[in-house]
Amino acid sequence: MSDARTLxxxxxxxxxARHVSIRxxxxxxxxxxxxxxxxxxxxxPRQPRWDREEVDAHMTGRLSSPTxxxxxxxxxxxxxxxxxxxxxxxxxxx
Numbered sequence: 001m002s003d004a005r006t007l008x009x010x011x012x013x014x015x016x017a018r019h020v021s022i023r024x025x026x027x028x029x030x031x032x033x034x035x036x037x038x039x040x041x042x043x044x045p046r047q048p049r050w051d052r053e054e055v056d057a058h059m060t061g062r063l064s065s066p067t068x069x070x071x072x073x074x075x076x077x078x079x080x081x082x083x084x085x086x087x088x089x090x091x092x093x094x
Contacts, residue, residue, distance in 0.1 A: 010040075011050045011051075012048075016036070
């Protein structure tokens, strides 16, 4: 991977490809295969960008990117909400 200090936070497909040392035409294939995270669209739907920090976390196996943490927290909240709702339901007689 390239030196993160010289790259902007948001990468287009070409910059992402240089960062992870792949050909630019492989970016979409790697996203579909789960080898790279999906792009975000902070500048509009026609300008996909990748968060360099999220890409680095994904590539090194660290699952502590802000996006991942938010997804895990949302899932935990949903599980807790369902558990609370289930705990207050009257049990049907057996």
